[in-house]
Amino acid sequence: MNVDDRLRRLLGGLDAGPGFEARVMERVAGLAAAAPREDLRAQFERRRALLRRRLLREAWMSSITILGLGACGGALLWRYASEIQQFATNSGQSVDPNLLIGGTAAVVGAALWFLIRRARG
Amino acid sequence: MPADDAIIALIQAGRVGEAFERLMPAYRRRVFGLAYSLLRDRGAAEDVAQEVFVKLWQVLPRYDGRAQLSTWIYAITRNTSISAMRKRRRPLSLSDPLVFEEAESRGASPSAEPSDGALWREVDALPDKQRQAVTLYYQEERTVEEVAAMMGLPVNTVKTHLHRARASLAAALAAAGREVA
Numbered sequence: 001m002n003v004d005d006r007l008r009r010l011l012g013g014l015d016a017g018p019g020f021e022a023r024v025m026e027r028v029a030g031l032a033a034a035a036p037r038e039d040l041r042a043q044f045e046r047r048r049a050l051l052r053r054r055l056l057r058e059a060w061m062s063s064i065t066i067l068g069l070g071a072c073g074g075a076l077l078w079r080y081a082s083e084i085q086q087f088a089t090n091s092g093q094s095v096d097p098n099l100l101i102g103g104t105a106a107v108v109g110a111a112l113w114f115l116i117r118r119a120r121g
Numbered sequence: 122m123p124a125d126d127a128i129i130a131l132i133q134a135g136r137v138g139e140a141f142e143r144l145m146p147a148y149r150r151r152v153f154g155l156a157y158s159l160l161r162d163r164g165a166a167e168d169v170a171q172e173v174f175v176k177l178w179q180v181l182p183r184y185d186g187r188a189q190l191s192t193w194i195y196a197i198t199r200n201t202s203i204s205a206m207r208k209r210r211r212p213l214s215l216s217d218p219l220v221f222e223e224a225e226s227r228g229a230s231p232s233a234e235p236s237d238g239a240l241w242r243e244v245d246a247l248p249d250k251q252r253q254a255v256t257l258y259y260q261e262e263r264t265v266e267e268v269a270a271m272m273g274l275p276v277n278t279v280k281t282h283l284h285r286a287r288a289s290l291a292a293a294l295a296a297a298g299r300e301v302a
Contacts, residue, residue: 003291004259010240011259016153016167021145024174028141031175 125190137182144181144194145174150261151191152198155271158256159202160209161245169205173198195271243293251286254279 077084091100124147131140152173157166176197184193244252250272257268269279 003287003294006240006294007244007255007259007290008262010244011256012261014154014157014256014260015150016170017163020149020153020167020170024145024171027171027175028178031178 129184129186129190132181132184133186135182141178141181144177148191148194151271152194154257154260155195155198156202156205158253159199160206161252165205165209166202169198169202172205173201176201189270191267192270195273199273239297240290240294243290243297246293247286247289250274251282251289254282255286255290258283 124143128140128144128147131137131143149170153166153170156169156173157163160166160169173194177194180197184190188196244255247255253272254268257263257271258265263271265279265283266276268283269276272279274282
């Protein structure tokens with residue numbers, strides 16, 4: 001028998017032992033059973049990260065809105081300062097001071113109530 | 122390879138479980154043979170082959186078809202085998218007891234021929250690449266091209282390794298035969 005034939009005979013039967021595929025499938029089944037738990041954890045982490053990003057974005061938007069409104073208010077005050085001053089002086093002379101204080105307190109109270117409700121809700 | 126096409130089609134259709142069920146019988150002997158040719162130990166090769174298939178099950182959904190399926194699997198097998206070799210402390214030997222006993226029991230050798238055990242020892246004594254080429258080539262009547270793909274070497278290099286290995290083995294067996302006679 002030549003070398004080729006002898007090597008073929010010697011090495012031709014080289015294979016994994018019996019039950020090899022069953023053992024692999026058993027390990028794979030174990031991993032597959034653990035996988036859904038991993039999926040749930042990953043899903044939870046992903047949702048938490050998304051929520052964190054959304055809250056951060058909203059906080060930035062709120063800050064920008066407040067700054068914008070403040071800037072607009074400041075500009076209006078700057079632009080109409082003399083008219084406002086004149087209106088306040090005239091109002092002080094023509095309207096009852098108690099009514100003016102009461103009205104101002106009511107407006108401030110309503111604004112505070114709105115802000116508090118918004119913060120809680 | 123037609124079996125590969127079917128497996129790839131299943132992966133692309135998202136039927137990874139079915140793809141894996143087809144892949145394992147198609148690649149079992151090749152993965153085991155490649156691990157064995159590197160580790161020279163049946164038990165260690167089987168452990169590595171198991172590890173390779175578990176890895177494949179995990180990464181199969183991410184196979185993007187850029188490399189050939191077989192090339193990809195051989196690369197995973199080589200890397201896993203090399204990692205296993207680094208972890209092992211004891212010296213490597215193709216003549217692990219199980220294989221040696223199997224060869225000896227098979228080898229009711231003709232009077233003037235050395236036993237299969239002697240042939241195992243000669244194969245074991247070959248330089249690494251020659252031994253690997255011989256093991257892979259004769260394990261399943263593979264083509265030189267396929268052995269080259271499995272080893273990650275050029276075809277001509279594998280041809281040279283095979284040629285030299287055959288010449289060494291023929292000379293060693295002839296010498297042993299003369300001793301037996």
